Amino acid sequence: MQRRIIVSGTASGVGKTTVTLGLMAALTKQQRIVQGFKCGPDYLDPTFHLAITNRISHQLDSWMLSEEWIKTIFYKHSKDADLSIIEGMMGLFDGHAASNNVGSTYEISQILDAPILLVVDISHCARSAAAIVRGYQLLEEDVNLAGVILNHAGSEGHANLCQEAIEQMCDIPVVGYLKSDDVPVLPERHLGLVSALEQGQHDLLIETLARVVANQFDLAKILDIAQRSTSLKEEKFIFNWPVESRHVRIAVAYDAAFHFYYEENFSLLKKAGAELVLFSPLAGESLPSECDGVYLGGGFPEEYLEPLMKNKKLIADIQKASKDGMPILAECGGYMFLAKEIHVNGKTYPMAGVIPMEVTMQEKLAAIGYREVATVTETIFGKKGTLIRGHEFHYSTSRFIEDVQPAFTYETQNGERHHVGFQSNEVLASYIHLHLASNPEMALAWMETCQQYQLKRENSK
Structure with missing residues (x-):
């Protein structure tokens, strides 16, 4: 049986990540093996999980x-x-739509039969905290709310007042609290928390979190709550993919500028016959030799424009690869890197120039939301109309400087049809982070496209 808990919250910003990291740090210091998960499409919180748990x-x-x-x-x-x-997303019941629980932390708790610890911001309430918790208990008939964690308490006495009210009215335990000045504020940038790939500056923060949580949380009770779950059976997926004769090398950009990838995408690509070869554009590295495809994920290219534009060898190799028809998948940050130029604070930075596009960074969020897209034409993923789901979140805007073939089309919630991204000569690029597990056959189709390129490359020697 796998002990498990979900750390959820009443809303975004109530302290789910702080509590999650504190629990991970405190339990890891007890020499326990802690595995992190994240509800939703977020990339940044999992990098913090990795930094603490080493998993x-x-x-x-x-x-x-x-x-x-x-x-x-x-x-x-x-x-x-x-x-x-399992760290939740937004509020417990927030997901894809307001009319149902699809995509919510609550739905994950139901699927995995995982007890929930609800983080409540009590900075402006006392007995009313019980009303908040009671509302979350009653919205659905079978909410597995097993404990409460209080955040932003003004004092230990304030936390005790809220605890008394919650335990009296809601019949569930308060298993910990944090005062407003207990830990430093987690640093953020426009995409959320600063990536844990830069976690060296956060060592003191994690040490502080571990100490405070060990002192102010009932870890024994939390572990007991985590054990109140049914055993899960292993699900068996049979793909019947003939991978024995297929072996292709996919170059994957991976460093502080490009590291937003779904791990399951990597797993599926490997299952389909890919060898993933990581390289670092920021370290001055170019495409690894004998590659049959390129995967440019999202990240923070706008934070590293100087070293990226100075990597002339990589830019030349990417330009040649695109002209030669090497299958290239670029998402968000990778999409930006393939543009002609990026504008930041009045300065212009030339990029790879594969896509006739200008990108401009701005202060306000440009787009956010789930996307179910269909390919507009035949692509590296196969035939026209192939469906795939993903997520879009970015602060930059883009403008094509000549007519292009869009990559995808999707319908908005108000019925509008949008065409997005870029498709040409086996390059498929857009702002959308695609989840291959939403349509696993695409991984196989991409590898078959790479294999065709491999044969072409070998025959040209």
């Missing part, structure tokens, strides 16, 4: 993935852990 954290998204996929991901990565901590 890759995995996204669990019930809008992009089926129930079987979620159970498979959880079972596979939690079976050797002492405890799995």
Whole structure:
């Protein structure tokens, strides 16, 4: 049986990540094996999980993935852990739409039969905290709310007042609290928390979190709550993919500028016959030799424009690869890197120039939301109309400087049809982070496209 808990909250910004990281740090210091998971499409929080637990954290998204996929991901990565901590997204019931629970943390708790610890911001209330918790208990008939954590308490006495009210009215325990000045504020940038790839500056923060949580949380009770779950059975997926004769090399950009990838995308590509070869554009590295495809993920290219534009060898190699028809998938940050130029604070930075596009960074969020897209024409993923789900979140805007073939089309909630991205000569690029597990056959189609390029490359020697 895998012990598991979900750390959820009443809303975004109530302290879910702070509590999650504190629990991970405190329990890891007890020499326990802690496995992290994240509800929703977020990339940044899992990098913090990795930094603390030394184990890759995995996204669990019930809008992009089926129930079987979620159970498979959880079972596979939690079976050797002492405890799995699943960090929620937004508020407990927030997901794809306001009319149902699809894509919500609540839905993940139902799929995995995972007890929930609800983080409540009590900075402006006392007895009313019980009304908040009671509302979350009653919205659905079977909410597995097992404990409460109080955040932003003015004092220990304030926390005690809220605890008394909650335990009296809601009949569930308060298992910990944080005062407003207990820990430093987690640093943020426009995409959220600063990536844990830069975690060196956060060592003191994590030490402080571990100490405070060990002192102010009932870790024994939390571990007991985590054990109140049914055993999960391993889900079996049979793809019947003939991979024995297929072996292609995919160059994957991976460093502080490009590191937003769904781990399950990597797993599927490997299953389909890919060898993933990581390289760092920021370190001055170019495409690895004998590559048959390129994967440019999202990240923070706008933070590293000087070293990126100075990597002339990579830019030349990317330009040649695109002209030669090498299959290239670029998402968000990778899409920006393929543009002609990026504008930031009045300065212009030339990029790879594969896409006739200008990108401009701005202060306000440009787009956010789930996307179910269809390919507009035949692509590296196969025939026209191939469906795939993903997520879009970015602060930059883009403008094509000549007519292009869009990559995808999707319909908005108000019925508008949008065409987005870029498709040409085996380059498929857009702002959308695609989840291959929403349509696994695309991984196979991409590898078959790479294999065709491989044969062409070998025949030209």
